[in-house]
Amino acid sequence: xxxxxxxxxxxxxxxxxxxxxxxxxxxxxxxxxxxxxxxxxxxxxxxxxxxxxxxxxxxxxxxxxxxxxxxxxxxxxxxxxxxxxxxxxxxxxxxxxxxxxxxxxxxxxxxxxxxxxxxxxxxxxxxxxxxxxxxxxxxxxxxxxxxxxxxxxxxxxxxxxxxxxxxxxxxxxxxxxxxxxxxxxxxxxxxxxxxxxxxxxxxxxxxxxxxxxxxxxxxxxxxxxxxxxxxxxxxxxxxxxxxxxxxxxxxxxxxxxxxxxxxxxxxxxxxxxxxxxxxxxxxxxxxxxxxxxxxxxxxxxxxxxxxxxxxxxxxxxxxxxxxxxxxxxxxxxxxxxxxxxxxxxxxxxxxxxxxxxxxxxxxxxxxxxx
Numbered sequence: 001x002x003x004x005x006x007x008x009x010x011x012x013x014x015x016x017x018x019x020x021x022x023x024x025x026x027x028x029x030x031x032x033x034x035x036x037x038x039x040x041x042x043x044x045x046x047x048x049x050x051x052x053x054x055x056x057x058x059x060x061x062x063x064x065x066x067x068x069x070x071x072x073x074x075x076x077x078x079x080x081x082x083x084x085x086x087x088x089x090x091x092x093x094x095x096x097x098x099x100x101x102x103x104x105x106x107x108x109x110x111x112x113x114x115x116x117x118x119x120x121x122x123x124x125x126x127x128x129x130x131x132x133x134x135x136x137x138x139x140x141x142x143x144x145x146x147x148x149x150x151x152x153x154x155x156x157x158x159x160x161x162x163x164x165x166x167x168x169x170x171x172x173x174x175x176x177x178x179x180x181x182x183x184x185x186x187x188x189x190x191x192x193x194x195x196x197x198x199x200x201x202x203x204x205x206x207x208x209x210x211x212x213x214x215x216x217x218x219x220x221x222x223x224x225x226x227x228x229x230x231x232x233x234x235x236x237x238x239x240x241x242x243x244x245x246x247x248x249x250x251x252x253x254x255x256x257x258x259x260x261x262x263x264x265x266x267x268x269x270x271x272x273x274x275x276x277x278x279x280x281x282x283x284x285x286x287x288x289x290x291x292x293x294x295x296x297x298x299x300x301x302x303x304x305x306x307x308x309x310x311x312x313x314x315x316x317x318x319x320x321x322x323x324x325x326x327x328x329x330x331x332x333x334x335x336x337x338x339x340x341x342x343x344x345x346x347x348x349x350x351x352x353x354x355x356x357x358x359x360x361x362x363x364x365x366x367x368x369x370x
Contacts, residue, residue, distance in 0.1 A: 002368040005090040005114075006035040009060050009099035012255075013202065014121075014282045016043050017177055019096045025175070025357030027052045034088055036081075042258075056084055060101065078104050090114045091368050094150075094360070097121060098139045106145055115368060118146035119172065120156055121279060125163045128206045128277040143167075148367050150360075153301030156279050168367070172360055173304075174280050175353035176289035181262035186290040188269060188341065190334040194225040197327060198268035200261060201282060203234025203253065208274035208297065210240055213249065214320040215274075215327065220247050224331055231256050231264055265290060269337050270330050275299055276317050287312070288348030293340035295326045305351075311343035 006026075008019030020043050023035045032052045037044065038060040047055045058080045061072065072078055078101050085093070085108060094117040095102050102118075109116060122128065124139040143149060144164055150172040151157035157169050199212060209230065219226045230244065231252040244251050256264075265286060271294045273283040278300035287294040288305060294312035296302045297319075308314040313326045330337055 001032075002091040002364045003089070004031075004033040004092045004094055004364055005085075005088055006033055006094050006096060007102070007105065008035070008041075008096040009038045009058075009101060010097045011038050011040040011060070012042050015097040016041050017180060017282070018174060020046055021175055021177065021353040022096060022357060022360070023047065023053060025353035025355075026360070028354040029357055029361060031357070031361050034090065036084060058084070060099075072101070081105070082108055085112050085114070092117055092364055094364075095119060095146075098124075098135070098142065100135060100138055102142055103138050106142060115147040116145075117148045117150055117363070117367070118142060119150045119152060120160055121152050121174075123156065123159045123163075123279065126159065128279075129204055148363065150363070152280055153304055155301035155304065159279075170363055172363070173351060173356055174285060175351045175356045176348045177282065177285045178289050178352065180258065180286065180289065181265060184262055184266055184290060186266065186292065186341075188334075188337050190337065194227045195270070195327070195331045195334075196268045197226060197228045197270055197272055198231070198264055199229070199272050199274075199283070200231040200256060200264060200286075203230075203232050203236055205236075206275060206277045208276050208318070209236055211274045211276075211318055211320045211323060212272060213240060213243055213247070215323040216249060217243075217247055218321070218324040219327060219331075224328065226327060226331060229264060229268070231261070265292070268292065270295060270312075270327070272323070272327075273297065273302070274315070274320075274323055275302075278302060285351075287344050288351060291341040291345030291348070293330065293337055293344060295323060305347065307343070307347065311340050311347055 006023055010016055026033050027050055030052055034054045036056045039057045049055050059077055081104055092115045093105055096119045124136055149167055149169040151160055151169055152174045154171055157171050161169050216228045229250040233255045271283050271287045271292050273281050273296040275297050280301055284305045294306055296306050297317050298314040306312050306314055315322045
């Protein structure tokens with residue numbers, strides 16, 4: 001059996017959640033592994049040692065260049081990472097999400113004789129937003145030099161292979177966020193007057209917030225009792241922010257804790273992801289985990305998870321008119337929420353992390369002697 005070190009130095013959001021779910025999936029499959037996380041991981045207390053897991057934590061840096069420079073080139077905190085590699089002597093370092101300190105993992109690969117398996121969430125050669133140059137440069141380098149690339153969707157596999165045709169790329173789908181709200185039992189109240197629509201996540205231009213607002217404005221003018229919540233931290237156009245406040249959208253523009261997010265998920269009737277570009281999405285993962293219908297644009301890997309007319313609807317990019325119409329379908333037919341919600345949960349069964357990590361274990365054994 002290969003000695004595997006899962007490495008995830010992302011502190012927040014999907015990076016932290018995915019690493020926890022992957023590790024838990026390995027534990028469920030009784031596969032012993034080490035996992036290295038940042039001390040600042042927001043789910044740090046959920047990473048616990050067990051018969052099949054040894055948790056190691058290191059101090060990284062804050063989300064700014066000054067902290068990065070001080071901790072990397074003055075305090076040399078990354079040396080702790082090398083000491084851990086030397087002590088464990090892994091056969092495989094499975095990096096779940098890119099972090100700039102991963103570059104040191106590459107530099108010491110030939111010394112410690114391990115393989116690097118790298119999980120690709122977004123294609124660094126086709127960034128959705130203007131990337132941070134240093135991060136983008138090193139991630140592209142890393143993708144080109146990993147021993148095995150694990151793409152998180154079929155879409156991402158085909159996307160990345162256009163740039164690294166000489167590399168082996170396998171698919172390891174992102175699973176559902178079943179551990180996000182472990183105490184949540186999702187139930188729908190079909191008798192309430194309003195329809196609760198939820199968008200959550202980091203606010204970025206490519207996520208189609210402007211399209212969602214235009215769709216809601218149509219529903220508002222038709223006097224439909226639709227309650228829309230947009231929850232997540234980020235900068236948006238000032239005119240758009242003013243429009244959001246003007247038409248009565250609930251706008252939570254700050255970092256949403258897991259506890260608050262779970263309350264929002266509990267109350268919502270449908271989830272929306274009107275992205276203009278995408279690879280994967282935590283919104284869709286959440287919909288499948290808790291049996292919630294979803295309306296999403298047909299971009300990236302979304303059609304691998306959303307079957308239009310079965311567990312939600314797929315719409316075209318920027319089509320706010322169709323988005324409004326699809327929301328109205330749920331508004332007028334509340335039983336459809338239950339029907340499509342059940343289908344979401346059924347599809348979600350295929351994406352349980354315990355099943356996905358069986359595939360990861362297969363890859364560990366198959367490619368350990370690359």
